[in-house]
Amino acid sequence: MDVICAGKRSITLKINGRERSLEVRPNEILLNMLRERFNLMGSKYGCGIGECGACTVLLNGRAVLSCQILAISVAGQEITTIEGISRGASHSSHAGTAPAGTLHPAGTLHPAGTLHPLQAAFIEEGAVQCGFCTPGMIISAKALLDKNPDPNNEQIKEAIRGNMCRCTGYTNIISAVKSAAKRMLKE
Amino acid sequence: MSEQYRIIGKRIGGLDEKDKVLGNVIFAEDYTLPGMLHARVFRSTRASALIKRLDLTRAKALDGVVCVLSAEDVPNNESVKNVVGQTTEVGLLEATNQVLARDRVRFYGEAIALVAAENLDIAEEALELIEIEYEDLPAIFDPLEARKPGAPKIHGDNNIISAWKIRKGDIEKGFAQADVIVEKSYRTPRQEHAHIEPESGVSWIDDMGVVNIRYAAQVIEHYRDVAAVLGLPDSRVRVIGTIIGGGFGGKEDITVEIFLGLLAWKSGRPVKLTYTREEMGFARHKRPPYYLHYKTGATKDGKLTAMEAKLVSDAGAYVYLSPWILIYSTVHATGPYFIPNVKVDANSVLTNNIMTSAFRGFGGMEVAFAYESQMDELARKLTMDPLEFRKKNFLKKGDETANFQTITSEALLPEAASKALAALGGKGKGSKHKKVGRGFACSWQSYGRMTYLHDTSNAWVNLEMDGSSVVRSGIPDLGGGQRESLRAIVAEILGLKLDEVHVISTDSQVTPPAGTVTATRALYMSGNAARLAAENVRKIILDQASAMVGVAPEKLKLKSKQVYLAENQAGPENQAKKLSLVEVIKSCAAQGKIPQSLATFKAPFTEPITTDLIRDPVFADFTFGAQAAEVEVDTETGEVKLLKYSTAYDIGQAINLNRVEGQMEGGAAQGIGFGLMEDYIEEEGIPLTWNLHEYLVPTSKDLPDIETVVLESRSGKGPFGAKGIGEPAITAAAPAVINAIRDAIGVRIYHVPATAERIFRALKGKREK
Known part of the structure; x- marks a missing residue:
């Protein structure tokens, strides 16, 4: 135990907009730090070698694989996880049904200002199945839209190529990113 | 719609x-x-060997290690004894699985010991401290060779662990009537x-x-397997299923649950x-790899006369569900076609490879690759349009399958195939080295388990005092919206909004047993159980309302938490003639008539199969559909680019x-x-x-x-006429793509996946001819 804990370092960084200070082990992986030290469970372990994308977070606005980054190396920088992109969403707003094509119009079933437009669009377009890849997928899409607010299909595919989804076939995910982009352009 | x-x-x-x-x-x-410990599994690095020495001393001595277990610590070291589907023909099964390998390992990766420690780093370090010595044994990796008498035996004295056959009509006469015959061998990975x-x-x-085990479970009934291993009554083990991050059959067999039960039991x-x-x-x-040999004949006007298929699947080193998968392959081997003369012979064979078992498509998709490749080549030989040729042979309602089962639902195959092709739109052009081609494939796949398993599913539904409803069903949610479907069904029947219905699912000690989320059975079985329970609750309410107002219950309707007394529910003149649901529930409660129901849905039952000849219905029903693809193949590199894709099913x-x-x-x-791309490679048993x-x-x-x-015939056996779609959705994909590649470059791939290398070699072979 002592060997593993040796050489702890103090770091300060920003996580989801809040400044945090903590001691980390030199071999501590960013994904594990987020999950174990801050209970930010939305980022997932899927492969451990940076292939599946389930651990994707934003590092200074850029999508990165948190299973491939040492916590110690992000000192002084800014991390955003899936928990940090919604706008105060809670469990209190309920989902329901609507005629085909008009599911969950923003502002009704999900009161405006709760979900990020990408999150709302993922629900509306049926882009979520098991949900395990979803947080990483939304983070990669957010990194894209922050840089390129009006991407075409190919640019979306390129942005999420490192995020594997085994349930959907990606079609609805791409539609969701496009639909969110449209909504964000109007806002 | x-x-x-x-x-x-x-x-x-x-x-x-x-x-x-x-x-x-x-x-x-x-x-x-x-106080939670973290566990790791110590696994074999040999495909076939005796364990000469296993020493856990150093691992146990490591600071922070709490529990190290090997076979001798396991109360009953046998698991997965369920071998229904084994025919008596090939002898009783001796391939009993071990929870932890005791004296011998039979595949690379077999579990030998378990470690639980204060943290994961320590558990991993402890694995390094386990000492083991092996003595290699003869091994066999090719299922075709493993069938032969002299082959090394994996268990007992016969590597063939399952054999099934179908005999319909006179196969020789059928081929004699054929004007064209296509005979080819295929392989799937x-x-x-x-x-x-x-x-x-x-x-x-x-x-x-x-013992509570909260894990990603497609089959919460595995609490019984854990109890058997621990030597506890079933009632002392509880499985709490989680929302599952994808399964596809991967979380259907035993995975972590027995190890977890053992470690908690031993460590406290x-x-x-x-x-x-x-x-x-x-x-x-x-998924089990298959070797398939097909011979199919048709007359010059395009009627199928005969089909003969020989199937061999690789079960790997232990028997999980490969005998069942083989039944599926045998029954589905003809494809969705009426063929008067059919002969199928199928074997599943033990090897020293990784064990094989459930994967979406479950025996139906391996044969689909072969039968749809055959249909495509027959159409070419006949110079007929591949869809017109298929239309002459499609199964339809009332037809009999090769195992003498009558199709009792609609089979919208002509519509599905036409619409899938139409959905591709205009065809691309390609260039000198980039050839564009199109193909499609049709398929059928059962939904619901094999009828001789006597499948049942339970659901409990109530109405709360405020008119909202709770549903309890054991069915796990695999990410396919299984819970949501139950919510929708109950809300529809009880006239409630979706968010007025709450579903509690997948807990073996809280929810009524609903069975597995496998075999495309969840909606069919649990959906029907929830429907029955909700209908019973509605009847309780309408009967009570009837007694309250003196109007026959069939003249009453339940909607929006109101019981309406007139036919025209919306009319303002009738607004006065209604009872609130809450009023009725209160009246029920006052009289001790609780609006709740536990309902059991039973799938049609058939007698168990007693010989290896399948000549009776095996499934409740089938889902039919088609998929179509447009590809571009680079003839210089063999690379395939999928340009367009469509899928059409009657659900x-x-x-x-x-x-x-x-x-x-x-x-x-x-x-x-x-x-096209998924290739699981093993060399001499080493993945x-x-x-x-x-x-x-x-x-x-x-x-x-x-x-x-999406086509809706409303002819299925599920709630509201639904059929299952989970597995049928996968079955026609590979042959659709392979037929498109054939169309593009004039070369057929017989061994999927059609990697660039395989296509390149096939093109080279064609040029050299």
Whole structure:
């Protein structure tokens, strides 16, 4: 135990907009730090070698694989996880049904200002199945839209190529990113 | 579509999707308990060997290690004794599985010991301290060779663990009547499920002495298997299922649950065990690889006369579900066609490879690759349009299958195939070295388990005092919206809004047994059980309202928490003539008539199969459909680019249109992976494709937009006439793509996946001819 804990370092960084200070082990992986030290469970372990994308977070606005980054190396920088992109969403707003094509119009079933437009669009377009890849997928899409607010299909595919989804076939995910982009352009 | 329903057939979004986009869902790995230990599994690095020495002393002595277990610590070291589907013909099964290997290992990756420690780093260090010595034994990796008498034996004295056959008509006469015959051999690979969530769970002993296991489970009934291994009554083991991060059959067989039960039982501490991605790759079952030999004949006017198929599947080193999978292959071997003369012979064979078992498509998709390749080549030989040729032979309602089962639902195959092709739109042009081609394939796949298993499912539904409803059903949610479907069905029947219905699912001590989320049975079985229970509750309410107002119950309607007394529910003149649901519930309660119901849905039962000859119905019903592809093949490199893709199925009746399309798109994607790129490689029993950079699954860059066409015949056996779609969605994909490649370059690929290398070699072979 002592060997593993040796050489702890103090770091300060920003996580989801809040400044945090903590001691980390030199071999501590960013994904594990987020999950174990801050209970930010939305980022997932899927492969451990940076292939599946389930651990994707934003590092200074850029999508990165948190299973491939040492916590110690992000000192002084800014991390955003899936928990940090919604706008105060809670469990209190309920989902329901609507005629085909008009599911969950923003502002009704999900009161405006709760979900990020990408999150709302993922629900509306049926882009979520098991949900395990979803947080990483939304983070990669957010990194894209922050840089390129009006991407075409190919640019979306390129942005999420490192995020594997085994349930959907990606079609609805791409539609969701496009639909969110449209909504964000109007806002 | 579905105008008659308020909710059924619409695009329904459930509460869990919202939590999924927020990252709020507590998946199996996300759960922790105070004082929890972390576990790892010590596994074999030999494919076939005796364990001469196993020394756990140094591992046990490591500071922070709490529990190290080997076979001798396991109360009953046999698991998965369920071998229904084994024919008596090939002798009784001796391939009993070991929880932990005792004296001998039979495949690379077999579990030998378990470690639980204060943290994961210590558990991993302890694995390094386990000492083992092996003595290699003869091994066999080729199932065709393993069938031969002199082959090394994996268990007992016969490697053939399952044999099935079909005999219909006179096969020789059938081929004599044929003007054209196509005879070819095909191969399909092992396929890795590659769900993004690894197998994972947490176990603990509660204050009643019950072993609780919360894990990603497609089959919560495995609490019985854990109890058997621990030597406990079934009632002392509880499985709490989680929202599952993908399964596809990968979380259907035993994974972490027995290990978790053992470690909590022995250590007295909560324990977490999550497989590494590598461990999923080399230690958990795969889709069985198949060798298929097909001979199919037709007359010159395009009528099929005869089909003969020989199938051999590789079961790997232990018997899991490969005998069942083989039944599926045997019954589905003809494809969705009426063929008067049929002969099928099928074997599943033990080898020293990784064990094989359930994977979406379950024996139906391996044969689909072969029979649809055959149909395509026959059409070419006959110079007939491939769709016109198929139309002359499609099964339709009332026809008899090769195992003498009458099709009792609609089979909208001509519509599905035409619409799938039409959905591709205009055809691309290509260039000198980039050839464009199109192909399609049709398929059938059963939904619901084999009828001789006497499948049942239970659901409990009530009305609360405020008129909202609770549903209890054991069915796990695999990500396909299983819970949401139950919510929709009950809301529709009780006239409630979706968010007035709450579903509690997948807990073996809380929810009524509903069976597995496998075999495309969840909607069919649990949906029907929830429907029955909700109808019973509605009857209780309407009977009570009837007694309250003196109007016959059949003249009453239940909607929006009101019981209406007139036919015209909306008319303002009738507004006065209604009772509130809450009033009726209160009246029920006052008289002790609780509005609740526990209902059991029973699938049609048939007698168990007693010989290896299948000549009776095996399935309740089938789902029919077609998929179509347009590809561009680079003739210089063999690379395939999928340009367009469409999938069309008659799903009977959509319950949640979003989820139907999701299953169809995802099934197509997985089937395309199987056809084009997913290649699980083993060399001499050593798996080489452990992680996702070696085993390639389709990414966003590999797939075009997938067009879906949903047909609704309302003729299925599920609630509201629904059929199942989970597995049918995958079956036709590989042959659709392979037929498109054939169209593009004039070369057929007989061994999927059609990697660039295989296509390049096939093109080279053609040029050299």
